[in-house]
Amino acid sequence: MQKKQTSKLSLQQKLRKYIIGCGLLWLMCFTGIAQAQNANQEFTYDEFLGIVKKYHPLVKQANLIVSASQAKLLKARGYFDPKISADFYKKRFDDKEYYNLFNGNLKVPTWYGVEFKAAFDRNQGEYLNPENYVPEDGLASIGVSVPIGQGLWINERMAEVKKGKLYRQLGDYERTLAVMDALFEASEAYLDWKQQYEKVMLYERFYHNALERQQWIKKAIELGELSPIDSVESGIILKTRKLERDQAELKLTKSRLHLSNYLWAADDIPLELSEKMVPEENLKDNMLDVLGINPMATEMNLENHPKLNALSTKIDMKEVDRKLKANKLLPKLRLNYNYIAAPNYFNNYNWDDYKIGASLSFPILLRKERAEVKIAEAELNNAQYGLQFQRQTLQNKVRSKYAELESYQSQMGMNMDLIADYKQMLDAEVRLFELGESSIFYINTRENKLVKAKVTQIELENTYFLIVADLYRALAKI
Template structure:
């Protein structure tokens, strides 16, 4: 259902074709009791020829459509590009977290020579492979030479190879810091996507409001231009009648006041239009971050209210209930809850004792295939705080953070649902108000035309005529403002749903 069109008055009493289809307005004071006097005054019709442009007809071809405008914003606006960087940052963090599971080569060589004697030469090398569940696989080769080698470091002449594993039996088996970092980094990807959508939607909303304000100020300028032209022609016509003695001189003052008021309103609306254009230019960019400036010849889409819902896809949202399961704000809050839940699990794991067990099979390089498992090295490491006050306190804080985030998630679900319903109600109400406003405009137009007819027969005054016209101008300005509210309300529903693609 389209928003009602704004009707512009055609001050035509008994209109006849003229020029390229415009009407004729006649305002002649006619003495009803003298038909011949009426015919004598017909020559004065020329003072009241008024050309009224039809509202909504745009002879200019430089129309910047709303859909085209949003395309520029989506593709080139710096804030949208900045939102894309959040995804790159999250991917970089994921790469860093995966780096904790990269195999590692370590070599430690220490040698001492003094007075021609080799005191010692020690080589320790290893190749470590971290695994997901905290288990570490390690292969190594050690060698030592010299006359003063520590007996603990004495090895066979060929050196010694080793292969074994270290297993955590308490802390670090089911979850540890590197596992938590990797899980968080994966969640950060989803969080980054959601935040990017929210940022892009906010940019598109701000850009839409700027476009709608530009359209509103443009429509107001065109409206005031039309009525200024009417007022100036009426003033000239009345001045001519005053010179011929058919109108009192005070009517020229009344007509001059309305001309000056129309000029003042037009000047103010033109200032608003300039500001609206500058505000709109903030959202127009090209490649390589080149800003664009809106040219004076560009005009907004004339009947945007008919296409706004299709462009923003809000027509489907007005049909019925809306699902919020894939809403980016819900996704972002769920991601934050998952991040805090990983921290909680990590803190809970700290309540377990540290118990690491390692076994390494030892062999000379030449006897590796003998598989004599009687040569080995084992190690056990155990520690456990008696009161665990630090660990229990950290776990409580982690639980509180999870609960707080869950409260925010539940609250946001309810708020989003209510916001959608409220916005749907507002849009339906604005459509009804638009119909009423359109009827008011039509009624004021009929009243003005009737008053103009009475004025032509000398049964009305310029004061009443201007009063009727002011009422019509006020009604049309209200219709423009209501149209603007309708467009912004659609953009608000688009922002609430946060689906920029």
């Protein structure tokens, strides 16, 4: 009896030595991993966003929106550019000069549809039309053309300039929104890289743990202290851990390459993320500060939000179109007056030398014009309703994102408690195994639940980060 107890005690001592040895090796493995991480260079989220904002082509494309809107304004102002033109016609047949006609003119449009004109005519020939007779030195004229009714208070040129100015404002708002979308896409890539990296580190640690456990179990079997089936059980979990690690490493490689799509240097040179770079470890503590988000706020100030400002600007543009269409309900009447005189006598004004004219047109039923006004009013009302809907939608989205942040913070806290509980259960199972009251199967079962809880924690944190990034995009404050 004494000998049997001594043998059982010896078995427990040996198992304890194996387990302690495994723990020491696992600790050395952790130390090696930590040292390897310290040898790597941390690539913070703030640094990453700085690179994207400065060099990424999507951000540069967003800047082109402003350039295009400025070009539209320049084009609209071009409708008010002075215009010079000249016409020359000559006919000669059978040694006779039938006519020699020259006309040059300068037109200067102004804001309210008034147009100033200056012209010079010089015509010669044996068969000149009497209408084209002018003094030998030519005939000069200056005059003005004034719209009465349609085109006086607003016309196509005025409308284009007003819309051009609005296009410039719209370009600034759309640029901001485009940059926010680019930063959100880049943030998704960074956060996925961080998630896959942490999963690789997790599976790597537990793989080494399973490897060391397999080694001391084999030694225990050789000593006759464990049955061969325990080696099969521990081998299954070792292969599982290796498979999980290899799959995670593949996803990490893909996420690293995807993240490289957002890394550019000056002169549009693409970069590739080095394997020595590691994501920011304390991102959960720093992300809100990096993005300038107040976690205590639940509402947002919509006064200067670029999306709503863009919609308001589009409404203003539709209002310009509506006024232009409404102006076409008026009769089109234009009066012209030109003072004419020979160049030598131009300084002596003579009221009797002039050329006047008037043109009038007016559709009787105005069906086309009235229909265009109704269409413009319907589009304007539709845009106003859309603005109201977007304002409420945006406010509710921000509220929901803040609620999600609070919920996921609570979920992460609860899951950390689960991790601590699973760790405690695993430690207890190991102690029972040391006393010969448990098995490798139960240890693996406890460990699987711990690994699953840790993976869940990584995924919860990733979802939390994505919510923060989406909230940043919704707030649209670069």
